[in-house]
Amino acid sequence: MKFFEDIRVGEISELGRHTFTADDIKAFAARFDPQPFHLDEAQAARSHFGALCASGWHTACVWIRLLIHYRRREDEELRGRGEPVAQLGPSPGFRDLEWLRPVHAGDTVSYATEVVEARPLNSRPAWGIIFVRNTGVNQRGEPVISFVSSMFVERRDKGQPA
Amino acid sequence: MKFFEDIRVGEISELGRHTFTADDIKAFAARFDPQPFHLDEAQAARSHFGALCASGWHTACVWIRLLIHYRRREDEELRGRGEPVAQLGPSPGFRDLEWLRPVHAGDTVSYATEVVEARPLNSRPAWGIIFVRNTGVNQRGEPVISFVSSMFVERRDKGQPA
Numbered sequence: 001m002k003f004f005e006d007i008r009v010g011e012i013s014e015l016g017r018h019t020f021t022a023d024d025i026k027a028f029a030a031r032f033d034p035q036p037f038h039l040d041e042a043q044a045a046r047s048h049f050g051a052l053c054a055s056g057w058h059t060a061c062v063w064i065r066l067l068i069h070y071r072r073r074e075d076e077e078l079r080g081r082g083e084p085v086a087q088l089g090p091s092p093g094f095r096d097l098e099w100l101r102p103v104h105a106g107d108t109v110s111y112a113t114e115v116v117e118a119r120p121l122n123s124r125p126a127w128g129i130i131f132v133r134n135t136g137v138n139q140r141g142e143p144v145i146s147f148v149s150s151m152f153v154e155r156r157d158k159g160q161p162a
Numbered sequence: 163m164k165f166f167e168d169i170r171v172g173e174i175s176e177l178g179r180h181t182f183t184a185d186d187i188k189a190f191a192a193r194f195d196p197q198p199f200h201l202d203e204a205q206a207a208r209s210h211f212g213a214l215c216a217s218g219w220h221t222a223c224v225w226i227r228l229l230i231h232y233r234r235r236e237d238e239e240l241r242g243r244g245e246p247v248a249q250l251g252p253s254p255g256f257r258d259l260e261w262l263r264p265v266h267a268g269d270t271v272s273y274a275t276e277v278v279e280a281r282p283l284n285s286r287p288a289w290g291i292i293f294v295r296n297t298g299v300n301q302r303g304e305p306v307i308s309f310v311s312s313m314f315v316e317r318r319d320k321g322q323p324a
Contacts, residue, residue, distance in 0.1 A: 032223040034230055048252060056253065057223050061194040064219050068196055090210060091218065091261065093309075098255035147255075 001071055002078070003086040003156035004128035007118050015066040015111040020054045022105040028058040053102035059109065059145045060097070063134055066111050089127060089152030094134075097147035101138070109136040109144055116148065126158045163233055164240070165248040165318035166290035169280050177228040177273040182216045184267035190220040215264035221271065221307045222259070225296055228273050251289060251314025256296075259309035263300070271298040271306055278310065288320045 022041070029038030033055035036043035044052040075085045103109060117131040130153055136145040184203070191200030195217035198205035206214040237247045265271060279293040292315055298307040 032227045034227070055226070056255075057219075057226055061219050061223065064217070065194045065196070090264075093218075093258070093260040095259070096255070096257050097259070099253065102252075 001075065001086045001088045001153060003084075004118065004120070004130070004153045005156050007115055007128075007130055007153065009115050009118055011115045013070060013113050015063070015070045015113065017108050017110040018062045018066065019108040020058070020062075020103050020105060022052055025052060025054045025058065025103075025105055028061070029055050033057055049102045049104075051102075052105045054104075054107075056099040056145070059099070059103050059136060060147075062109070063111050063136060063145070067113070067134075084156075086154040086156070088154070091149060091151045094147050094149035097145070099145055101142055101144045103136075103138065103144050107144075108139045110138075111136045120155065121152070124152070125160075126155055127152045128155055129153070163237065163248045163250045163315060165246075166280065166282070166292070166315045167318050169277055169290075169292055169315065171277050171280055173277045175232060175275050177225070177232045177275065179270050179272040180224045180228065181270040182220070182224075182265050182267060184214055187214060187216045187220065187265075187267055190223070191217050195219055211264045211266075213264075214267045216266075216269075218261040218307070221261070221265050221298060222309075224271070225273050225298060225307070229275070229296075246318075248316040248318070250316070253311060253313045256309050256311035259307070261307055263304055263306045265298075265300065265306050269306075270301045272300075273298045282317065283314070286314070287322075288317055289314045290317055291315070 026039055029035065037047040037049045037053060038044075038055050041052045044050070078085050111134065113132040113134050115130055116133050118128060120128045129150055131148055131150045133146065133148050135143055138144050188201055191197065199209040199211045199215060200217050203214045206212070240247050273296065275294040275296050277292055278295050280290060282290045291312055293310055293312045295308065295310050297305055299305050
């Protein structure tokens with residue numbers, strides 16, 4: 001992770017993409033969201049979704065996986081250039097999660113994050129908080145998921161005046 | 163699912179509970195949230211969490227599983243009494259998800275939902291929308307997760323005046 005001071009509002013990170021296969025959709029659903037339209041093509045065809053589609057939680061969980069992998073690559077690049085890597089604090093949560101369209105079997109979702117707010121924390125001067133808008137877009141360019149998450153990021157100056 | 167007309171604001175449903183074992187925590191993390199404090203006891207001990215803890219997404223995914231099982235039991239009871247079962251529409255999403263405390267290996271989280279708002283939909287007269295506050299509380303009574311979700315629920319009167 002970059003340090004808080006190096007993060008700019010408006011910065012966009014392309015996290016990567018994932019193709020949701022029917023097997024993938026059903027395996028997640030069997031474990032966490034066993035509703036007929038996530039488990040069975042015939043029942044999904046008769047549902048309001050019209051065809052097998054992924055659990056919204058599955059769509060969200062793929063986002064976190066791609067984010068972790070993205071950060072790992074970013075950290076490796078920083079270390080490769082001999083630069084220090086910032087610590088990331090626990091995430092306090094997120095807001096306004098919307099499932100905008102179903103993700104059907106065979107759909108490929110591309111995930112990205114955009115920094116929408118970044119501010120130092122008065123209460124914890126070694127840290128800043130950033131807010132990012134996370135989106136997933138299918139292969140037709142249609143948004144399928146959107147939410148805003150927040151996280152604590154270490155400050156390079158540790159809150160000490162320069 | 164009960165029909166929209168039978169749902170009361172303030173109604174609380176106890177969904178059930180789940181004990182997060184170390185194996186369970188690591189298996190989820192390996193698949194979706196491969197951060198050291200979700201995967202390895204020794205690394206977790208050195209992290210800000212102090213001990214192995216579940217991915218926040220894991221805590222949320224267990225909620226959806228318990229909710230689906232709860233609804234299934236509710237539907238079986240309704241059918242057992244010869245009563246009709248309402249359709250549930252897609253969830254538009256949720257808001258204000260907070261991870262309030264880490265969930266460590268061995269913790270048992272009890273999940274509940276409380277209806278906080280219920281209103282008919284002018285745009286889709288056969289449906290109402292309900293908002294529920296979802297919470298998970300550990301074995302010491304401490305809240306670990308909270309969020310507000312919304313869902314469309316079928317109206318018994320299909321929006322026709324009685």
